[in-house]
């Protein structure tokens with residue numbers, strides 16, 4: 056069939072298998088071009104199918120010849136209906152990993168559930184014995200608690216007072232003023248339940264209790280801070296409360312891992328267009344200004360550049376880990392540079408529908424958004440007939 060993008064707000068309902076494969080191929084080529092990383096050899100990535108998790112899986116496999124198990128939650132294709140991008144990405148990743156002689160298996164299901172944890176632990180036991188590195192890269196709007204059965208929904212709201220600021224509809228370039236009401240009731244607790252650290256710790260406890268972590272095994276979860284411009288809706292909002300909880304959990308997990316000489320890290324990553332970040336109001340406008348400035352300065356990075364740098368210059372560079380005053384790895388260092396933030400803040404003040412395509416990188420934002428779903432990818436013939444039915448090799 057011929058597959059075209061069908062968008063609804065910040066969601067795209069279709070995905071292109073050839074475009075998704077090309078994205079994976081491009082990321083593999085980037086990692087290979089940077090040379091070998093002396094990294095972990097047996098890696099579990101939780102949230103492995105898109106964004107930072109996919110980049111982590113690719114960096115481990117093609118930078119360090121690692122065996123990888125990926126856990127993700129995506130929609131397979133059915134006749135006449137495309138699968139989700141993460142499904143096609145995973146199929147492409149496995150195909151290329153297997154061609155390169157690398158072990159790669161994937162588990163599609165709810166990582167928050169006991170069932171998927173059990174399945175993963177059994178796979179590790181049977182195939183790899185132990186894991187050296189666990190990447191925790193989930194971004195989800197909901198979580199069903201595995202013990203209580205309660206279904207929590209996260210919200211993206213400020214805390215304390217109404218937040219009003221500019222935002223952009225990145226499809227039309229329309230810059231408008233939005234007001235977001237503050238969190239109420241259980242909003243904060245619910246968001247922490249979904250995106251905080253409890254599930255990360257549950258994974259690490261389960262792995263440790265069944266002796267599935269090797270001596271010196273580490274784990275890394277991803278966080279975000281961002282500038283004062285987005286603070287009210289991000290870092291000091293409900294999602295920020297969840298990130299505070301995630302970051303605090305790293306210390307608890309590190310204590311638990313002491314016995315095996317391992318450690319839990321949080322890496323603060325750069326703001327990037329992913330399915331998760333397009334859903335957050337105000338962030339798309341910030342990102343389109345940020346992209347413009349960072350591209351002009353020659354310091355723009357996507358997920359794969361970020362994670363390749365995290366691996367080669369922080370996690371596996373053989374030196375003492377560079378951490379901030381709160382014990383976090385900072386690969387948002389270029390985003391947060393004073394010169395970058397001063398210029399973004401200046402542009403923010405004047406950004407409008409009329410000037411955004413000049414002063415911001417709206418086109419870059421929009422392209423990245425479509426790329427997430429395999430559209431507008433260089434080198435792909437979108438007029439060619441494509442088979443929507445793709446299978447993930449390890450699932451058969």
Ligand code: NAD
Pocket residue numbers: 101102103104105106107108126127128129141164165166167192193194195277278279323324325326327328329330331332
């Ligand atoms: P993403 O939406 O691209 O990826 C999320 C992944 O989680 C996908 O593989 C998806 O399948 C998986 N997932 C979601 N719910 C699941 C479930 N119930 N069970 C199993 N898998 C599930 O998101 P992303 O932007 O790469 O975010 C990953 C992490 O990085 C998040 O913690 C996010 O806060 C953080 N981060 C993002 C940015 C950014 O700008 N995008 C910046 C810094 C940090």
